[in-house]
Amino acid sequence: MKKPIILINFKAYENSFGKKGVDIAKRIEKISTEYSTEVILSVPATMIPVLSKEVSLTIYAQHVDSYPLGAHTGSLLPEMIKEAGAKGTLLNHSEKRIRADEIHDALLRLNKLGLESVVCVDRYELVEPMALLRPTAILIEPPELIGSGISVSKAKPEVITNAVKEISKVPGVFLIAGAGISNGEDVYTAVKLGADGIGVASAVMKAKEPEKVVEDFIKSGIKAMDEKNDRN
Amino acid sequence: MKKPIILINFKAYENSFGKKGVDIAKRIEKISTEYSTEVILSVPATMIPVLSKEVSLTIYAQHVDSYPLGAHTGSLLPEMIKEAGAKGTLLNHSEKRIRADEIHDALLRLNKLGLESVVCVDRYELVEPMALLRPTAILIEPPELIGSGISVSKAKPEVITNAVKEISKVPGVFLIAGAGISNGEDVYTAVKLGADGIGVASAVMKAKEPEKVVEDFIKSGIKAMDEKNDRN
Amino acid sequence: MKKPIILINFKAYENSFGKKGVDIAKRIEKISTEYSTEVILSVPATMIPVLSKEVSLTIYAQHVDSYPLGAHTGSLLPEMIKEAGAKGTLLNHSEKRIRADEIHDALLRLNKLGLESVVCVDRYELVEPMALLRPTAILIEPPELIGSGISVSKAKPEVITNAVKEISKVPGVFLIAGAGISNGEDVYTAVKLGADGIGVASAVMKAKEPEKVVEDFIKSGIKAMDEKNDRN
């Protein structure tokens, strides 16, 4: 992962898959290329093989099951997403919560396969516990703000500062802030408060010009990182 | 669906996806073409767009979630599998059980989209209740025989005959028999007992020459159908 | 069960247990005795042994697990509620949904033990499927009206009439209507539409004088039953 982390969760909107999904991904790719910045798209399972070929962005799954290969009808396994071109996955999103033992099982498998992982949590008290399980990053999102248009940066900055404090206890794990992130200012604030980047969904997926939203995010993220002398 | 129904569940084996998955699908396609018989493959989500292009077989998902489009991270929705090329899906497989209200919600969505559906049940008492929810077919599989190599046809023929009796109460819904189906004789018996076809996984996926297993299944299924004068 | 069925779900309010729970049960008992009418209370697990001794009402559990006796930490099993004095249980309440195979497993166990069962469903399409699994009664409750104070009798009478039509296909299973039932008129309408009784929670549990609410329910239920010449 490269900072500032810009993670766009496609979720399951009508433009998250098919031609519309490819179209929005290509618009974002253009901005990513222009600013030489990594953008991560977490996409529906059927779109992983499609977008891995169509765009040069980093493709993530939105969830994986923790089972080993075998008789597991209806499961999406780490090996499958890797083969399809994904570089990582979300885990435990508030819309797909799993148990701590399942998170750990999945992380052991993902780490072995060289796949990245972003474990979502809904409160700062879970940042250190989940970071101890060795994901690539923790994404903190107060669920009441998800999709609200009210950003965690403005409405609950203490969630980010508390999470930053917690993540510092487990070196090597990134912290991503999410929920209600709507514009560059939200991104700037989140990064200045100590986050390594941001996670976003509706502000991009529901935008008329998603590429402009992403451009605003990237510029603000880079600016904040530069001010922190912390970019890598 | 065309009788005899031959439904091959790829599950999540090491040869269920990637190049190996394409290879096994192509071998099966050859037999399907040779006998002009429909074969259904229910495949991992990431393989739906791939196999829909690579082979002329009928591709199914292994599960869909019942949510409408929207903020549902990690879900696989009917619209997604349709766009990716699937013609239907399994629901409620013993390895991915869901609730009756979720099955009904999913069926309403699948039926509206013109997608086929196979609802799995583990006992004959659930055949009529689930058939009343209007899937395309019911797949009955005693879970203790799944993957056992001991076929329901031989070990528990009464499960099939009871299920046949139950399904007859709901005209227009097919009955598929599964669990332990290993060879042509199992298929022949299942169809003669009244099933419209069979569901299989390990006997094909773990075979050295899966195309020969499928050929045996198809020939036996056709033979039994012809004897019943019931083919369509 | 005796008609009109009056089923009061204690849920998990602050007055559903302890002294307050006993107090409200005793107030209801007084009315039940006065009108010689059966009233069913479905109560928290810890209150089953207490209320079974304290009042002469019919005590139900709110849920049971479908496991056999054995190593099942944290489960409430049919044998346990029977031993504690319950005469039956709710199953699949919208706040505790389970799968169809679990419902069937639980019903087999409950029936064997001579315990009554009320399977809750959220739509009329599930009335016949669940009735086929042989519970004592089906309780239909559109979840959007639960606790709303807007009664199913007034807002969605077609839910009741459709459910009545469906239940008639499975003789021997009672139909109970619930969701938003607030006063005697709601009960009267539900019974006149064909329900064998009603299920209620907040209108009783949150009332200042719960015994008066129950009295209103009983009187209206008896009146409607008498007009139908259908009481037993």
Place this chain on the structure above:
Amino acid sequence: MKKPIILINFKAYENSFGKKGVDIAKRIEKISTEYSTEVILSVPATMIPVLSKEVSLTIYAQHVDSYPLGAHTGSLLPEMIKEAGAKGTLLNHSEKRIRADEIHDALLRLNKLGLESVVCVDRYELVEPMALLRPTAILIEPPELIGSGISVSKAKPEVITNAVKEISKVPGVFLIAGAGISNGEDVYTAVKLGADGIGVASAVMKAKEPEKVVEDFIKSGIKAMDEKNDRN
């Protein structure tokens, strides 16, 4: 909690409730009194009010839900078990797994009510993460050994030593070892390896003379504690 912690999980055996449940509890009470040692019984929900009155032992629930009081049919809430006489509860037993956010929600409620809590984990890697959520104790049980008669003390002592190392990072949280504990020697070894006590189920519940098994456990636990000069 007092060391050595002796936690007996009644689970859902045929002698876990009713008269048999009271009988076994009384036998254990006698030994507990004789040795002036606390013994904790985690019992089915319906038995909490019964055993709290019948015996002087510490009574625990086997699970609580994390909801606040309200419309939660079928849930067992912290307030309910406290009112019924329990002093604490198990959480996340391998037979009743819940998510980390649910564990945290439940712990916040339990701690506020002054109730004790024992969070079960199946691997040492989850000891520190769960201890950070502030339960009274962590119970580590490799699930493959539960009910096996092969004790974790003998078969996997490294699970205990690793867990002891992990728990030391979170002062104030006890460590209990479980799975396959069958006799005094197992208890002695577990305590000598650093555990504060043991959890047991089948070895007591399936014994002809459960009181003798418990006596053996207590004597061995006290001996090991005394040798560590660590009893409190």
